[in-house]
Amino acid sequence: xxxxxESGGGLVQPGGSLRLSCAASGFTFSxxxxxxxRRAPGKGLEWVSGIDSGGNSTNYANSVKGRFTISxxxxxxxxxxxxxxxxxxxxxxxxxxxxFRGEIGPYYSPSGQGTQVIVSS
Numbered sequence: 001x002x003x004x005x006e007s008g009g010g011l012v013q014p015g016g017s018l019r020l021s022c023a024a025s026g027f028t029f030s031x032x033x034x035x036x037x038r039r040a041p042g043k044g045l046e047w048v049s050g051i052d053s054g055g056n057s058t059n060y061a062n063s064v065k066g067r068f069t070i071s072x073x074x075x076x077x078x079x080x081x082x083x084x085x086x087x088x089x090x091x092x093x094x095x096x097x098x099x100f101r102g103e104i105g106p107y108y109s110p111s112g113q114g115t116q117v118i119v120s121s
Contacts, residue, residue, distance in 0.1 A: 002026040002111070004096050009115030016086050020115055022079040022096035030054075030074040033099035035107050036081045038092035038117075045110070048094070049081065053102035064090075086119045093117075 008020040022034070036048040049060045049070040058070050069082040079096050094117055095110035 004112045006096055006112050006115040009117045011118045012086055013121050017084045020081040020094055024077045029077040033104045034079045035097050037095045037110050040092040050104040052104050059104050088119045091119050
């Protein structure tokens, strides 16, 4: 059974940083591209970032480019999202999900609980 468990969220002031983690199990993590998504209050699911299976290629939504960094540790079966210069508009529940293949591209819908990020003074 595929399991993805997000963690690392919390309350942070504007301009602050957080690092999210996604622990994967139930599949061969190193074979699949991975993605981060978020759902802000009252809004739909938004794709945030993706990384290929080897960690060599990344992609970002324009709204987070230059502030967020996606990475992965295949030895630990863990995906990360480093978020810097956080803004109130980044408040959301963040989720991870795997792609269908090793390249960044079509993905499964997030199925985990997510981790809440609140950016507020």
